[in-house]
Amino acid sequence: MGGRRVHPGKEASIGQSTESPNSDVSTDRPEVLRHLRDRRRAPFWLKLSASIVSALLVASLALAAILFLRLQGNIKTDDLNAALGGSTAPAADDNHDPIQILILGTDTRSGANSSYGSQADSSGNGNSDVMMLLNLSADRKNVSIVSFPRDLMVPFPGCKNPAGGNPIPAQDSIQLNSALALGGPGCTVATINAFTGLTIDHFMLADFTAVKDLTSALGGVEVCVSKAVKDPASGLDLPAGKSSISGDQALAFLRTRHAFGNAGDTDRIKAQQAFLASMTRKIKSEGTLTDLPKLYNIADIVTRNLTVDSGLASPTALITMAGRLKDIDLSQVAFVTVPSGEDPADTNRLILSEPAADQLFSAIKQDVSLTTPAKPSSTATASTSASASPSASSSSKAATTKAPAFDTSIQPVIVSNASGVTGRDQELLQSLSAAGYTNSVLGQVVADQPNTQILYGTGFADVAQSLATLYGIPSSALRSAPALSGVQLMIGQDFSSGTKYGKVVLPKDIVAETAGQPISCQEVNDLPR
Numbered sequence: 001m002g003g004r005r006v007h008p009g010k011e012a013s014i015g016q017s018t019e020s021p022n023s024d025v026s027t028d029r030p031e032v033l034r035h036l037r038d039r040r041r042a043p044f045w046l047k048l049s050a051s052i053v054s055a056l057l058v059a060s061l062a063l064a065a066i067l068f069l070r071l072q073g074n075i076k077t078d079d080l081n082a083a084l085g086g087s088t089a090p091a092a093d094d095n096h097d098p099i100q101i102l103i104l105g106t107d108t109r110s111g112a113n114s115s116y117g118s119q120a121d122s123s124g125n126g127n128s129d130v131m132m133l134l135n136l137s138a139d140r141k142n143v144s145i146v147s148f149p150r151d152l153m154v155p156f157p158g159c160k161n162p163a164g165g166n167p168i169p170a171q172d173s174i175q176l177n178s179a180l181a182l183g184g185p186g187c188t189v190a191t192i193n194a195f196t197g198l199t200i201d202h203f204m205l206a207d208f209t210a211v212k213d214l215t216s217a218l219g220g221v222e223v224c225v226s227k228a229v230k231d232p233a234s235g236l237d238l239p240a241g242k243s244s245i246s247g248d249q250a251l252a253f254l255r256t257r258h259a260f261g262n263a264g265d266t267d268r269i270k271a272q273q274a275f276l277a278s279m280t281r282k283i284k285s286e287g288t289l290t291d292l293p294k295l296y297n298i299a300d301i302v303t304r305n306l307t308v309d310s311g312l313a314s315p316t317a318l319i320t321m322a323g324r325l326k327d328i329d330l331s332q333v334a335f336v337t338v339p340s341g342e343d344p345a346d347t348n349r350l351i352l353s354e355p356a357a358d359q360l361f362s363a364i365k366q367d368v369s370l371t372t373p374a375k376p377s378s379t380a381t382a383s384t385s386a387s388a389s390p391s392a393s394s395s396s397k398a399a400t401t402k403a404p405a406f407d408t409s410i411q412p413v414i415v416s417n418a419s420g421v422t423g424r425d426q427e428l429l430q431s432l433s434a435a436g437y438t439n440s441v442l443g444q445v446v447a448d449q450p451n452t453q454i455l456y457g458t459g460f461a462d463v464a465q466s467l468a469t470l471y472g473i474p475s476s477a478l479r480s481a482p483a484l485s486g487v488q489l490m491i492g493q494d495f496s497s498g499t500k501y502g503k504v505v506l507p508k509d510i511v512a513e514t515a516g517q518p519i520s521c522q523e524v525n526d527l528p529r
Helices: 030-040 044-074 111-116 176-183 185-196 208-217 247-255 265-285 292-304 315-325 356-365 424-434 461-471
Strands: 099-106 128-136 143-147 153-156 171-175 202-206 221-225 229-231 236-238 241-245 306-308 333-337 340-343 346-352 413-417 440-442 453-456 478-480 487-491 511-514
Touching: 099 185, 128 176, 128 185, 128 247, 128 265, 143 265, 143 356, 153 176, 153 185, 153 346, 171 176, 176 185, 185 202, 208 247, 208 292, 221 265, 236 247, 241 247, 247 265, 265 333, 265 511, 292 306, 292 315, 413 424, 424 440, 424 487, 453 461, 461 478, 461 487
Parallel strands: 099 202, 143 333, 413 440, 413 487, 453 478
Antiparallel strands: 099 128, 128 143, 153 171, 202 306, 221 241, 229 236, 333 511, 340 346, 453 487
């Protein structure tokens, strides 16, 4: 009828379509099919890139797992506390609490250390060549490293036997470094806890090889000596002035006993502290704690030569602990030696110097910075009884303006030590006698308690208030005790040093140096050649 007829098998004219009603694209046109294939199939290069990325990701995860397992396999563990009674203190929260880590260096000649002598010199755990307590403050702004002399004579509380069987009995006195040989690192922890009143959270035990390998990995540590030194006993051989040392020379510098100062233990500690201060500066300046390849290499070295407690027995725990130290100001990294003096029973040994040692231990327990001491927070006013009488609640300021209206020399005062600091009651008894309370006596040993209290019997409220005024103890710490004939000063953990309540007392010049100070030179002795 005038229109063009379409024959079967022929192409339709414009305006007509042979595709199905629901199709949007003609499938009879080759160019359309080509474009359709382009949209539906990813290019080869994209597929290849995705495959490579996936393979690298899998390989990286596998490598990370292998490295982690390698580090994990390196770590050796031992019990944290070998005390006979066990530890009843709750575990510290490593994320928020102050943390104390006892770092021990052993002089054992077993295993990899056999080149430094025979097992007859020292085998098994060995003796402690180095004993340092690293204290990390709760706010992670301060670090103190407290050195314990190896020749220090201390009471031995007894320890569990690491080999099983009968426990190791208590002794009146042992040389502190021998606790490691007696009962392992956990026995050293128990011994230090016993005479300091601390509760150490972790330990790390390293050997000679650890020092050599670590200093080599760091590329050396700078030290300084006043003149050339050659010590045949340790092998130390250095020119005058500054040197960068690693390996055997670093070990010799840390171990020499005769080259420096008075050729004794305390001057060796000074050299060790100077070495660690220098190493801390280098690690900080080179960003080692944020450089993952370096940190892994160090972790590998350390874990191969380290024994730790179970709380640190994973690479993650060790690296996390390192991370907590990376941002600390070097001026707040303090090196301290436990106050000590010559032992009257043996001039080659040392004993604690009191009250200085107790003051140091008290400051550590109260988490006080040793470089910038501050008043510790006191909970006495919140937790003590409010049962004091009206006369006991009188103003301390008013009380200081006049002398007591009674004869201080006849007032019965009992001094009881609940501070956890050995000798603290004797210290305050002496101060009471000096203040005229000559009728004061020591009370029986009592369990530790957090807060200081002054208990008073009927008719002795004024005496109790006078003692509170003398020491600056808040009136809220006074409690009526009608059955008591006199006054009892119960010294709590919040008054564990000094003679002024709430004031932290540190021994004069307790900080030997900080990591923020310039390198210090060790005074060299004249040694036989």
